[in-house]
Amino acid sequence: MSEASTQRPLRVGLAGLGTVGAGTYELLLRNRNEIARRASRPIEVVAVSDKDLGRVAELTKGLTPVEPDAMALATRNDIDVVVELIGGDGFAKTLMLAAIDAGRHIVTANKALLAKHANEIFGHAHSRGTFIGFEAAVAGGIPIIKALREGLAANRIQSVTGIINGTTNFILTEMREKGLAFSEVLAEAQRLGYAEADPTFDVEGVDAAHKISLLSAIAFGTAVHFDQAHIEGITKLSSRDISYAEQMGYRIKLLGITKRKPGGIELRVHPTLVPEDVLMASVEGAMNAVHVLGDAVGHTLYYGKGAGAMPTASAVVADLIDLARLLEAAPEARVPYLGVAASAKQDLPVLPIAEIESGFYLRLGVKDEPGVLADITRRVADSGISIDAFIQHPGGGGEGQTEVILITHPCIERQIRLAVAQLSALPSVVSDCTVLRVESFQ
């Protein structure tokens, strides 16, 4: 007889049977023996709840009791943990707070809710001694929260940088490989189910910002500062820039970036040029990857599927297994929500975007005349910015015009803005200046 069977089960109430909820239900059933071996006790779904009762019946085949009222499920006495897979920051928040009040533990994949209300929710949970697992909220099945909170806990983390939205990475990969425009690829992605009917949160970078805000708080032991993140999506990105970047040895990726700097932390999401010889550049399609730089460990990278029913369920159930082991232990034995106890947080200011340090990619349409290049490079040099690479694309921009593309060495964004203003005032410059940031991973 295995030890697993001598322990009472961890009793789960599963709220929300959408893609991830259904995946979690299936995974707990399919791998129940393996899961019990690793959790040292069985994990049992005691009740499920979803507004679509037809879907519930189809999924559970009558094997699991249905609780029509999710709020009642969240506070039932015969449940140890509420798995919140409803999503959004409306009803899910009410439900979560009620469950915490009732002393229930929580496992969730809800990045939007935590990014906006983590400080309130974790504060509440802390006062009630409640566990909150949210591995599934960032990068799907990749155990990146565990890596940051525990595996790399000895490090002073310097940066966390990731492809943490599969939809946009799929779109960027297709734009590059097929030379298509954003809107064409988005339509294809929607047809294939890689993008939602309303893709705003993904393509505008909001989803990635939710996730990098959580990783930032864990990496630096601060509160969650989603409201101060700088966010740019990929909707305005031109396939021309993807192609020029490629000619210069770069791929364009939508990155979430957070860094520790002397004056505070950087927290931003934007399309970014990545040198083609770093691993991050080879992360294609809907895959995710997170790069972490620590003072002791150096460069590390974590790669896998960032979304989908089963990868996300893998993370949900991993949290349940952690909880199963710690069910009878004191709350102090658990890893603090954001890696450090609330009382040990150090609040570092989020730096304004103008203060960040980065390499930059500039594209300008100019008149095809003698002396133009010299004018441009002189202005850039006069602004104290050093140029790393330079190409000119004859014919780009139209008749009698040419396009000039520069990549700079790292400088402060404020400097680039000044330089761009000066360049735009040159009579030979005939277009707006396209500006993208560059991340070297060095």
Added chain:
Amino acid sequence: MSEASTQRPLRVGLAGLGTVGAGTYELLLRNRNEIARRASRPIEVVAVSDKDLGRVAELTKGLTPVEPDAMALATRNDIDVVVELIGGDGFAKTLMLAAIDAGRHIVTANKALLAKHANEIFGHAHSRGTFIGFEAAVAGGIPIIKALREGLAANRIQSVTGIINGTTNFILTEMREKGLAFSEVLAEAQRLGYAEADPTFDVEGVDAAHKISLLSAIAFGTAVHFDQAHIEGITKLSSRDISYAEQMGYRIKLLGITKRKPGGIELRVHPTLVPEDVLMASVEGAMNAVHVLGDAVGHTLYYGKGAGAMPTASAVVADLIDLARLLEAAPEARVPYLGVAASAKQDLPVLPIAEIESGFYLRLGVKDEPGVLADITRRVADSGISIDAFIQHPGGGGEGQTEVILITHPCIERQIRLAVAQLSALPSVVSDCTVLRVESFQ
């Protein structure tokens, strides 16, 4: 006042101040505030021990008491945990068992000791309720043991495949980039400190086998089967094969591979062809990476430095932080040594190498005559093996000869051995057949 300061320190006895021991000592000192925030208590080195007293004095500058007798250190009453960084499976084993007997917890980087004696040591530690952390034993600072034991615990793991020896990966990278022979690069690696004076354990694959044996036991919930691992190193690898592989779109890596199969598990270390478009192929120099395929999570990969003072210290201290949090908790609250409780282990047999399934690379010297290629491909096809790619290299092998290189689709190794025996018997075949395995990561 932070919560950290209200808890008593975790008291460490540090045995062995070589590269990793010195790194651990330094890291605990340098990041002590960050570490205390994350451990919720200070971590203090109470005493150190090393046979080189001059080195001890230089490192500790008199700040930490020295215990001249490591065995006395291991059983001191004022120590919670012994960090064993002596290495080897002689004295280190005696010390570890004595420390466990005395009720001390253990953190170690000693893969050789655990690969050979894990079953005895973990059994002993289990009976005494003692923690053993060994994250540092595999892949340095990459938290791969935590990922497998906890982060992916919901999965039925299908395979674990890794570049887990930095010395050999450095040598293979140099051989490919510079076209040099193994012996030339080894000498350079020794000069640069990437290879030890006696490099046998690294270049013969033994170190990688220690590590993959530990990962295999965790992945599949079995005992550690190092004694049954199939081990081939890189000493006989020709730069010609590296070059041919590259022409065919592959890189050669020394991989540790373990897979779950219907009849048991595969457990092996050998030079392996990897398609150049998978991430593993781009892991260069002394870096490590581990690929894990799980039934729910799909493909994941973990990348970082696999050796060196600070990366390894990062893993040692992460284990200390885990222990610090769980110090007052019951042993059941901890993750079992190999991911599942001893009573829940399932012993799966290790398959003989002849029974493994793999793609294969074959290189043959043949007479440069009409009909030779047809003969060879017919023999291979008659053996039930299907050919994926094929090149012929005129001039390879000498006057009037040519070299033929085949890559097969996956088949059972026994089939390849039969086919090779038949090929070698052909009068037109004038050399031994070089055989390498191929891993597609699909």
